[in-house]
Ligand SMILES: [Zn+2]
């Protein structure tokens with residue numbers, strides 16, 4: 001299975017099993033985190049991810065009031081993974097950190113109320129304003 005890493009390669013993740021879910025997010029926090037118009041995020045069970053290399057943490061408060069702990073490389077600044085208080089058994093990983101055009105496509109697109117107007121997405125995605133009620 002492909003590893004994920006930051007731009008300089010110092011912070012790396014390896015995985016013991018495939019991701020559970022991949023989603024796009026258009027929220028403003030993701031736009032600012034990535035510097036891109038939307039984020040592509042994949043989620044693993046927390047026990048199957050091994051982290052190597054240093055990371056700096058940034059604790060963000062989500063709109064829900066719960067915390068999200070972002071881990072980014074102190075040298076190059078790439079955010080590679082995060083943990084959300086709202087889903088403590090999962091770890092989120094930035095899809096761009098794989099640099100793999102063949103990575104499994106997303107099945108969900110969330111916070112579409114903030115989606116850039118020019119962006120066209122596949123009709124096979126499930127679309128949500130905000131998060132799905134699950
Ligand atoms: Zn780095």
Ligand SMILES: [Zn+2]
Nearest residue numbers: 025026027030
């Ligand atoms: Zn987001």
